[in-house]
Amino acid sequence: MRHLTSSSCFRMKAYLVRILTEALAKITDQPVQADIIIEKPRSADHGDAATNLAMTLTKKLGMPPRKIAEALKAALPLDDGYLSAVEIAGPGFINFRFSEKWLYGQLSEILETGAGYGKTTENAGKKMQIEFVSANPTGPLTVGHGRNAVLGDTIARLLEWTGAAVDREYYFNNAGRQMRVLGESVRARYLQELGQPAELPEDGYQGGYITDIAKTLIDAHEESLLGCPPNDPVFKNAAEHAIFADIRKTLERMNIRMDSFFNEHTLYEDGSIDRVVSRLRELDLAYDADGAVWFRTTKFGKEKDTVLVKSTGEPTYRLPDIAYHINKLDRGYDTCIDIFGADHIATYPDVVSAVEALGYDSKRIDVQVYQFVTIVKEGIPFKMSTRKANFVTLDELMDMVGSDVTRFFFLMRTPGTHLEFDIAEATQQGEKNPVFYLQYAHARIHSILSKATEEYDLSAEADLGLLTHPAETTLIKDLLQFPDMVAQAAHHREPHRLINYLNEVAASFHRFYHDCRIMGEAPELAVARVALLRAVVTVLNNGLTILGIQAPERM
RNA sequence: GCGCUCGUAGCUCAACUGGACAGAGCAUCUGACUACGGAUCAGAAGGUUGGGGGUUCGAAUCCUCCCGAGCGCACCA
Numbered sequence: 001m002r003h004l005t006s007s008s009c010f011r012m013k014a015y016l017v018r019i020l021t022e023a024l025a026k027i028t029d030q031p032v033q034a035d036i037i038i039e040k041p042r043s044a045d046h047g048d049a050a051t052n053l054a055m056t057l058t059k060k061l062g063m064p065p066r067k068i069a070e071a072l073k074a075a076l077p078l079d080d081g082y083l084s085a086v087e088i089a090g091p092g093f094i095n096f097r098f099s100e101k102w103l104y105g106q107l108s109e110i111l112e113t114g115a116g117y118g119k120t121t122e123n124a125g126k127k128m129q130i131e132f133v134s135a136n137p138t139g140p141l142t143v144g145h146g147r148n149a150v151l152g153d154t155i156a157r158l159l160e161w162t163g164a165a166v167d168r169e170y171y172f173n174n175a176g177r178q179m180r181v182l183g184e185s186v187r188a189r190y191l192q193e194l195g196q197p198a199e200l201p202e203d204g205y206q207g208g209y210i211t212d213i214a215k216t217l218i219d220a221h222e223e224s225l226l227g228c229p230p231n232d233p234v235f236k237n238a239a240e241h242a243i244f245a246d247i248r249k250t251l252e253r254m255n256i257r258m259d260s261f262f263n264e265h266t267l268y269e270d271g272s273i274d275r276v277v278s279r280l281r282e283l284d285l286a287y288d289a290d291g292a293v294w295f296r297t298t299k300f301g302k303e304k305d306t307v308l309v310k311s312t313g314e315p316t317y318r319l320p321d322i323a324y325h326i327n328k329l330d331r332g333y334d335t336c337i338d339i340f341g342a343d344h345i346a347t348y349p350d351v352v353s354a355v356e357a358l359g360y361d362s363k364r365i366d367v368q369v370y371q372f373v374t375i376v377k378e379g380i381p382f383k384m385s386t387r388k389a390n391f392v393t394l395d396e397l398m399d400m401v402g403s404d405v406t407r408f409f410f411l412m413r414t415p416g417t418h419l420e421f422d423i424a425e426a427t428q429q430g431e432k433n434p435v436f437y438l439q440y441a442h443a444r445i446h447s448i449l450s451k452a453t454e455e456y457d458l459s460a461e462a463d464l465g466l467l468t469h470p471a472e473t474t475l476i477k478d479l480l481q482f483p484d485m486v487a488q489a490a491h492h493r494e495p496h497r498l499i500n501y502l503n504e505v506a507a508s509f510h511r512f513y514h515d516c517r518i519m520g521e522a523p524e525l526a527v528a529r530v531a532l533l534r535a536v537v538t539v540l541n542n543g544l545t546i547l548g549i550q551a552p553e554r555m
Numbered sequence: 556g557c558g559c560u561c562g563u564a565g566c567u568c569a570a571c572u573g574g575a576c577a578g579a580g581c582a583u584c585u586g587a588c589u590a591c592g593g594a595u596c597a598g599a600a601g602g603u604u605g606g607g608g609g610u611u612c613g614a615a616u617c618c619u620c621c622c623g624a625g626c627g628c629a630c631c632a
Contacts, residue, residue, distance in 0.1 A: 052574060089575075371561080418561075555594075
């Protein structure tokens with residue numbers, strides 16, 4: 001059974017589970033083990049909540065599902081503090097309708113809770129860490145990194161709303177071959193800028209930012225670096241600092257702040273790399289062959305063993321990866337989440353196997369893989385490469401569409417499926433741009449509220465019982481789903497669920513706006529509707545806050 | 556060749572992880588307030604969920620085999 005918390009929807013679920021359990025005990029002699037699942041039916045005709053309990057019990061009780069449903073219904077109490085009706089439908093669903101008394105009670109709870117509405121305690125007391133972005137400082141962040149960055153940050157926010165303490169960490173490596181080539185590329189540009197003959201390394205970085213970095217070196221050192229050898233760290237260091245500064249700025253612009261940057265090099269300095277190898281050797285999971293150190297991945301179902309340390313003495317990236325995850329687990333996190341692109345999909349199982357073999361509970365590691373982004377520009381997709389400088393940077397994208405649209409587009413889709421990022425669609429300012437639908441609803445309500453403040457005395461308590469129009473009650477029911485939706489999105493690490501939900505809320509609001517007026521109605525009703533709008537604004541605001549998107553008061 | 560991830564309306568995607576009649580937004584067509592923001596709302600049309608077989612009360616979802624796409628398969632990261 002699903003873990004339940006104290007928020008409104010959970011409380012209704014808990015109530016339904018309890019009365020169903022009691023009813024079940026009444027209709028059978030022997031105790032029956034049953035998983036009671038409560039869900040919201042797709043169609044409003046089927047009530048506000050439903051359970052398939054009767055169907056799942058057909059085998060155990062040896063009775064047809066509708067018979068069981070009838071018996072259960074007869075044994076259920078009908079407390080109008082919670083429910084107004086219990087119905088049986090279809091093959092044996094038991095459908096519940098919430099009482100108005102319950103709805104109004106919950107609505108006033110939203111108003112009281114305000115900016116905290118939607119927070120739950122599902123992960124209260126849990127310490128979590130999420131590692132994301134983690135791009136090596138070889139160039140500016142591109143749209144390709146964007147999905148990773150925004151997913152990581154938003155999942156962190158979701159988890160915080162379920163009570164967890166979350167650390168955001170950026171893992172990087174400034175010592176590998178890529179970085180060496182980067183330094184050599186800067187040096188080549190430096191020489192060229194000073195009129196010296198020089199060529200980029202064969203697989204050097206071609207982007208214009210390399211030349212910019214070279215120019216800053218000229219500003220700082222003039223010609224004094226001409227005699228430096230190609231591998232002099234001054235070039236690489238300059239590049240790293242400039243690029244990291246740039247990356248931080250981009251992240252900040254996207255409303256992302258890291259708690260820590262972890263340099264892979266640390267793992268060499270503190271000996272944890274060596275420790276992993278020797279412990280794997282003790283377990284006979286690592287061995288020497290052909291001058292290299294191998295990891296016995298065949299023991300975990302792989303076809304081939306994997307090299308951990310090359311015959312040159314240099315570890316492959318897998319080894320520090322293992323050490324890094326152990327480092328994280330040793331820091332005491334209950335859960336460590338990795339946000340990985342599809343290219344890592346085949347390699348992380350090795351890390352998980354190693355961590356498990358070394359005596360850690362690998363369930364504490366949670367790898368989230370997202371599929372790559374296809375950029376569509378003028379109707380045609382194009383491939384990006386940092387090295388060839390064939391990319392759209394996140395800064396360029398935000399120059400075009402702003403950070404709200406940028407975040408929204410990356411969050412809109414299921415992480416596990418390919419995302420098509422259509423620049424033309426994102427650039428649209430009007431109705432075609434999906435983010436505006438939400439922001440418009442927020443701005444519209446705000447405008448109504450400020451007008452209502454002038455016309456009515458809103459200090460008196462609203463009589464919420466006046467909100468009986470179908471557009472009003474469905475809107476209230478939508479609002480009550482919010483904490484549950486946040487918790488679900490957090491649990492599945494899928495922010496798009498929250499977006500879909502907020503779109504529904506906005507749609508319900510627009511429908512309400514169309515059907516129900518505020519100004520011009522009897523003052524009591526107007527005041528009650530204003531209260532409802534405040535609750536809607538609360539949900540939109542809190543939801544957009546989780547998504548890291550602005551909730552504008554006018555547009 | 557092997558592994559992973561996928562395939563849903565013309566297009567981009569949902570579907571609460573096995574539930575009721577597969578839903579939204581674009582695009583197309585038809586309508587709506589002389590009043591609170593028309594960046595809105597109502598309606599129409601659009602489907603053999605890539606295909607076959609299986610599991611069961613029940614399948615887009617699970618198993619299997621085909622077809623098709625993307626990504627991996629280094630002593631690169």
